[in-house]
Amino acid sequence: MSEKEMNMDAPIVSVRDLRISFGTGKNQREVVHGVNLDVFPGESVAIVGESGSGKSTTATAIIDLLPGTGQVTGGSIMFGGRDLTRVTRSEREQVRGSQIGFVPQDPMSNLNPVWSVGFQVKETIRANGLAKGRKEVHDLAVDVLKKAGLADAERRMHQFPHQFSGGMRQRALIGIGLAADPQLLIADEPTSALDVTVQRVILDHLSERIREQGTSMLFITHDLGLAADRADRIIVMSKGEIVESGPSRTILEKPQHPYTQRLVAAAP
Numbered sequence: 001m002s003e004k005e006m007n008m009d010a011p012i013v014s015v016r017d018l019r020i021s022f023g024t025g026k027n028q029r030e031v032v033h034g035v036n037l038d039v040f041p042g043e044s045v046a047i048v049g050e051s052g053s054g055k056s057t058t059a060t061a062i063i064d065l066l067p068g069t070g071q072v073t074g075g076s077i078m079f080g081g082r083d084l085t086r087v088t089r090s091e092r093e094q095v096r097g098s099q100i101g102f103v104p105q106d107p108m109s110n111l112n113p114v115w116s117v118g119f120q121v122k123e124t125i126r127a128n129g130l131a132k133g134r135k136e137v138h139d140l141a142v143d144v145l146k147k148a149g150l151a152d153a154e155r156r157m158h159q160f161p162h163q164f165s166g167g168m169r170q171r172a173l174i175g176i177g178l179a180a181d182p183q184l185l186i187a188d189e190p191t192s193a194l195d196v197t198v199q200r201v202i203l204d205h206l207s208e209r210i211r212e213q214g215t216s217m218l219f220i221t222h223d224l225g226l227a228a229d230r231a232d233r234i235i236v237m238s239k240g241e242i243v244e245s246g247p248s249r250t251i252l253e254k255p256q257h258p259y260t261q262r263l264v265a266a267a268p
């Protein structure tokens with residue numbers, strides 16, 4: 001699909017002049033300085049930029065999971081006709097999970113080590129109202145793990161995160177992120193905790209899943225090569241601002257901003 005064709009649809013998410021700060025009182029410091037971005041239906045968009053450039057902060061603000069003292073101090077996040085910065089917490093919670101899925105960076109810190117993987121999938125299913133009744137919830141959880149590529153899902157339901165390899169944990173998290181068949185999946189460096197060969201396999205799996213489900217994706221990575229490989233469009237962030245954005249090929253072949261030119265030159 002060309003950019004023009006895609007742009008005829010309304011964007012799934014539309015972020016305007018988004019400002020985000022950490023800290024309180026005198027120590028409040030703005031780290032995202034007026035970001036604008038859209039993700040259109042069926043698109044995969046990557047945010048790239050070196051560590052500390054504000055990628056995670058921007059992405060987690062969209063799903064209302066800013067860490068610590070993080071808060072949105074300006075701008076809007078339009079999703080499904082509503083500005084998510086102006087709705088109630090419970091409305092935001094309802095959108096998160098059921099309409100916007102999230103795949104976090106670190107598979108260990110985002111699965112609770114004391115709960116079985118199956119229980120955590122079932123909790124997600126229950127929290128999002130995807131199934132009712134013990135058996136329906138259980139069956140859907142098995143289905144989610146099977147789709148995530150976990151062989152012998154029925155048995156592995158009862159196992160704990162430490163009994164899974166890093167790649168398998170990340171597959172389970174992708175399964176959880178996609179369980180509700182969200183319109184948008186936000187993946188924050190979804191493979192950076194894994195070794196390079198496992199990264200490829202997991203990204204292939206992720207790409208296949210979002211294609212199957214027709215999910216749009218906002219994909220965060222510090223790896224420009226990976227972004228170019230996986231995304232239709234790339235947004236380049238530096239120091240809390242977007243310095244350049246465009247179709248992946250254009251960014252890779254004709255980078256305009258000096259920062260992007262350096263990223264391209266440094267990419268393997």
Ligand code: ADP
Nearest residue numbers: 022031050051052053054055056057058067068
């Ligand atoms: P990236 O994901 O691009 O590596 P982040 O969005 O995590 O960057 O960070 C952007 C800026 O926000 C950095 O200056 C970082 O130090 C700051 N920051 C991120 N998380 C926190 C936090 N929990 N508390 C205070 N500052 C934070």
Ligand code: MG
Nearest residue numbers: 055056057189
């Ligand atoms: Mg980050």
